[in-house]
Amino acid sequence: MSAVVAVIDDLREESDELDDLVGELDGPRWRGPTPAARWTVAHQIAHLSWTDEVALLAATEPERFGEEVAKALAAPDTFVDEAADALVAAHTPDALLARWREGRARLDTVLREAPDGTRIPWYGPPMSVASMATARLMETWAHGQDVADALGVTRTPTARLRHVARIGVRARDYAYAVRGITAPEQEFRVELRAADGELIAYGPEDAAQRVTGPLLDFCLLVTQRAHRRDLAVTADGRDADQWLGIAQAFAGPPGPGRLPRGEQPDRGEQPDRGEHPDRGEHPDRGEQPDRAEREAR
Numbered sequence: 001m002s003a004v005v006a007v008i009d010d011l012r013e014e015s016d017e018l019d020d021l022v023g024e025l026d027g028p029r030w031r032g033p034t035p036a037a038r039w040t041v042a043h044q045i046a047h048l049s050w051t052d053e054v055a056l057l058a059a060t061e062p063e064r065f066g067e068e069v070a071k072a073l074a075a076p077d078t079f080v081d082e083a084a085d086a087l088v089a090a091h092t093p094d095a096l097l098a099r100w101r102e103g104r105a106r107l108d109t110v111l112r113e114a115p116d117g118t119r120i121p122w123y124g125p126p127m128s129v130a131s132m133a134t135a136r137l138m139e140t141w142a143h144g145q146d147v148a149d150a151l152g153v154t155r156t157p158t159a160r161l162r163h164v165a166r167i168g169v170r171a172r173d174y175a176y177a178v179r180g181i182t183a184p185e186q187e188f189r190v191e192l193r194a195a196d197g198e199l200i201a202y203g204p205e206d207a208a209q210r211v212t213g214p215l216l217d218f219c220l221l222v223t224q225r226a227h228r229r230d231l232a233v234t235a236d237g238r239d240a241d242q243w244l245g246i247a248q249a250f251a252g253p254p255g256p257g258r259l260p261r262g263e264q265p266d267r268g269e270q271p272d273r274g275e276h277p278d279r280g281e282h283p284d285r286g287e288q289p290d291r292a293e294r295e296a297r
Contacts, residue, residue, distance in 0.1 A: 004130045008111050010160045011137040015104050018048075018144040021153060023097065030093040034150040035225075035258060039084070041150055042096060044143045046087035047080065049100035051139065055132060056107045059114065062121045069123060107136075124251065138164045138249055142223040149225075157195040157216040165192055165215055168222030168249040169202045175246045178254055184209065184239040192218050209237035211244065222249040224257040 001009075022030075022045060030042045039047075058065040072079045087096060111129050119126035127135070141164055148155050169190050176183035189207035192200045192215040200215060211218070213233035220226040221233055221244065228244055235241040248254060 004133070005112065007130055007133045007137065007163065008108060010163060011133045011140065012104075012108055013158075014137050014140045014144070014160055015048075017155070017158075018140060018147065019097075019101065021144070021147055021151065025093065025151075027093055029151070032150055034146040036146050039146070040088070041147055042088045042093060043084045044147050045096055045100050046084045046091075048140060048143055049096065049103050050083045050087055052100070052103040052107045052136070055120070055136065056103065056110060058122060059107070059110050059118075059120045059132075065121055072123060134163045134167065138167050138223070141219070142225055142250075145220070145223070145225045159194065159196075161194070161215050161219050162200055164219040164223065164249065165190075165200060166202075168218065168247060171222070171249050171251075172243060172247070174251065175243065175248050175254075178248075178252075179246055181246075186239075188237075188240055188243065190218075209235075209240040211235050211240050219249075222247045224248060224250075224255050227258050227260040229260045 022041060025041065031040050033039075034041060034044055036044070054065070054068055057068065075082070087099070091099060111133055114120075114129045118129050120129065120132050122132075137160060141160070145155070172188070173183040186209065187203045187207055188209045188211060189203040189205060190201065190211045192213060194200060194215045211233065213231065217226075217231040217233045221228060221231055233244060235244050246254065
């Protein structure tokens with residue numbers, strides 16, 4: 001099995017797992033709040049549905065996709081929220097679920113049938129098929145975590161988390177750049193322990209700056225789905241410590257992230273949506289900041 005097919009398979013499995021969470025929800029729970037400010041469960045699924053459709057458009061009709069880029073440039077702080085709002089307003093839960101299922105199935109087919117070497121235009125530089133699938137998986141997992149938290153469900157960590165972690169590591173320098181900070185020149189060593197005990201490592205073994213912890217916790221950190229204080233991710237070295245305070249696996253402006261456990265606001269009194277942690281995220285650009293990663297795929 002090729003690496004490209006493997007990550008597309010993982011994307012399908014990640015989407016199916018989220019589908020299992022929401023497929024049987026009743027109306028009130030679809031309208032229930034999630035940790036993302038003013039986003040309901042329906043907004044989370046609407047966002048994923050819309051992003052799949054935009055990715056499909058980019059892969060099949062690049063000229064029309066250019067019109068979507070123009071819309072994003074015209075309203076960079078609101079276009080993601082507006083798209084989710086529009087789908088939620090226009091669809092019943094059943095219809096929204098059906099639309100998401102259809103869109104992701106079509107994208108799956110297009111990605112599998114794409115010729116070797118295909119580059120898909122995106123909101124930043126074009127992406128390889130593998131990068132697009134990896135980035136879609138990252139966002140599906142992250143928004144799936146929002147849904148799971150809203151429903152009080154604890155998900156079992158899977159080997160698919162290695163894709164999320166890889167994006168987080170590769171996007172290290174971007175996390176600095178988006179904050180106007182010069183990134184350290186030296187590579188960091190990142191050692192993450194998967195739920196089955198496997199060690200997943202990045203960077204030189206003798207690196208002075210090191211990050212260690214559970215794979216799940218690192219993924220929650222770089223997707224800003226949990227506060228660092230609540231996670232068992234540790235840093236050895238001043239630069240590594242700084243990175244853990246700013247790490248993000250998505251592109252766009254830094255989000256406010258989650259508050260520490262016990263300090264969450266009343267969901268009925270959440271901040272304006274402009275403060276929600278995915279503001280400016282647009283779809284899965286977390287894979288893009290590292291040029292070497294893009295060119296290698």
